Amino acid sequence: MLKDDSRKLVFLNQKASEFYGRPREELIGQDVSFFTEPEQAARQRERDIEVLITGEKTVNEETLVDPSGKRRNVLVRKSRVTLETRHFILTSIMDISLLRSSEAQIRYLARHDVLTGLPNRTALSEELSQIAAQRMYRPEPYALILLNLNDFNYINDTYGYQAGDAILCEFGQRLRNEVGSSGTVSRIGGDEFSIILRNNPTSEVANNLALEILVMMRQPFTLTRANPMMTISFGIVMFGAENITAGEIMRRGNTALLEAKQRGKNMFSFYSELLDASSVSKRIMVKALAESLAKEGDLSCVYQPILRSRDEKVVCVEALARWNHGVLGQVSPVQFIALAEETGLVIQLGEIVLRRACRDIKNFSQLNLAINVSAVQLGEPDFGPRILAVLAEENFPPSRLELELTETSVMNANATSLSHLAKLRKAGVKISLDDFGTGYSSLSLLKDISVDSVKIDRSFVQYVTEVNDTAAIVSAVSQLGNKMHLNVIAEGVENQLQKSFLVSAGCSHLQGYLFSRPVPVEVLSTLLTTEMNMSASI
Incomplete structure (x- = not known):
């Protein structure tokens, strides 16, 4: 439309007239x-x-x-038009509602999760x-x-992905109900959510x-069709007073979340600098272990x-790894073995221990060698093939090797792993179930796989002379083992009372500090020489 210099309409098109x-x-x-x-x-x-x-x-x-x-x-555009020395105002008005609506939708989608409607990781x-930027002038x-x-x-x-999506939506709504107006709930990943409390x-x-x-x-x-129960882990970080970035806040939250997961399910953990110290220490230890390997x-x-119970003769030794680092010093096996399993370094560690033990024990022809797997x-x-290859390279007879596996590892093993165990046993390697009795399917394992020995866990042996139920369990396992022609090894024997009970209960072999610490x-070699001399003098 066109207006003159007194702002009177002199022309407008059909669209303007219709408007x-x-x-x-x-x-x-x-x-x-x-x-x-009025303002417009x-x-x-x-x-x-x-x-x-x-x-x-x-x-x-x-x-x-x-x-x-x-x-x-x-969108309103105005410009001056001069006709025969007189100025006019040319105004064009463009409807950009659809554009703005699309932009708004794009902005919404960029900052919100499509499934739950919650803000997303970007938001x-x-x-x-x-929050980090406003800390300088409004620390809260x-x-x-x-x-x-x-x-x-x-x-x-x-239950299917549709059911999974329904649970995610329900969980998001539950969180909103819990938080209310005191904070913002976001979905920041597949099964990851966040809350900012204000x-x-x-x-x-x-x-x-x-x-x-x-x-x-x-x-x-x-x-x-079902009402599944879910568990959750979450990490909490308090912030606002320190001069830290958004990335650092998230890093601290993830550190606390990882700590909560390590504690178990339905657990939460607050961030503290000690967690960072632990994480740094862990990284240093992993690097040092890799270098030592x-x-x-x-x-x-x-x-x-x-020892064999009937004559207390040493017939086998259990090999245990030790790590003495130049800077870290003597590192506890509880620490470095768990770390090796977590990082996969246990593959390399296990082979090194097997090789070392084969070389150390090979010349003690009367001894078998027990290795933890x-x-x-x-x-x-x-x-399986790797175990047999190491034995061949070290010229160690398979019939003298005994592999100790926990109930849990065997129970969770796949068909390939179980076939490896069968082939190893066929080659002469013995299989022992370690920590027997601590799992929840001990008896069924004895039926499902072929083993040569069971080791009664030290947690049972410790109280065998004090708690009736424990004594009954040890007696039952011993009797079962004897009926199945298995060696029954009691580990953690520390005193004569325990020894006497275990022998009378039917344990065929004994291991513990009463006889010797790991050496x-x-x-x-000295212990075995002394034993031989004592036997010769009898």
Whole structure:
């Protein structure tokens, strides 16, 4: 449309006329505006005057209501036109409602999870960045909670992805109900959620919310055919006073989450600097262990004798790994073996221990050698062939080797691993179930796989003379082993009372501090020489 220098309409097109809902003839010569709100009308009047005076074009966006009452986003362009020395204002109005709607939808999708409608990881990062940026002029406490639904793949595999999606939506709604207006709930990954707590939360507030969430998780999730129970782990980090970035806040939250997962299911953990110290220490230890595995000298073996009950003769030794690092010193087996299993270094460690033990014990022809095998080693595709290859390379008879495996590792073994055990046993290698009785399918394992020995766990042996139930279990296992023609080894024997009971209960072999602690091969040689001399003098 075109207005003269007194802002009277001199021309408008059909679209403009339709918008006004009046014929052009009635509008020409009138001072009319599309914009009926006083502020908008005043703003457009100022721009008209500005364009007439300066000749500069103006472009701005406005919102107006069309004749049907619908609000629309429009782009208003104004420019000056001179006709026969007189100035006019040319105004064009473009409807950009669809564009703005699309942009809004794109922005929404970019910051929200499509499935649950919750803010997503991008939105969480933006909010954390804003909080970190405002710390300089408005330091306030906040809490970030990172949550992870445990074993969620099981739900998808068992009930289907549609059921899994339904649980994610229900869980997100439950979290919103728990948090209310005190924070923001986001879905930041497949089975990962987050909560930012505002309104100056304290550690106590965050702790109480965590407990409420755990109570909430006791309620089964509603599905058409099932009501599955879910477990959760979450890490909590308090922040706001320190000068830290959004990335550092997330890192601390993930550190706390990892700690919670290591504690078990339905657990939560607060971030502290001690967790970082532990993580750094762990990384240092992993690097040091890898370096020690690659060279000679740091890793060694000690051996604990296993005696035959009827004559107390040493017939076998159990090889145990020891690690003495140049900087870290003597590292506890509890620490480095668990770390080796977690990182996969146990494959290399296991082979080194087997080789070392074969070399140390080979010349003690009267002794068998017991080696512990982890679930990680058992799961290796070349586990069996590799054992036999090492024995051949070290010229150690397979019939003198006994592999000790825990109930859990055997129970979780796949068909390939079980076939490896069968082939090893066919080659002469003996198989022993370690920590027997601590699992929940001990008896069925004895039926399902062929073994030569069972080791009664030290937790039973410790109280065998004090607790009737423990004594009954040991007696029952011993009797069962004898009937199945298995060696029954009691480990952790520390005193004569325990020894007497175990022998009378039918344990065929004994192991423990009562007889000897784990010792280096040189000390073992002395012990065996002394034993032989004593036997010869009888």
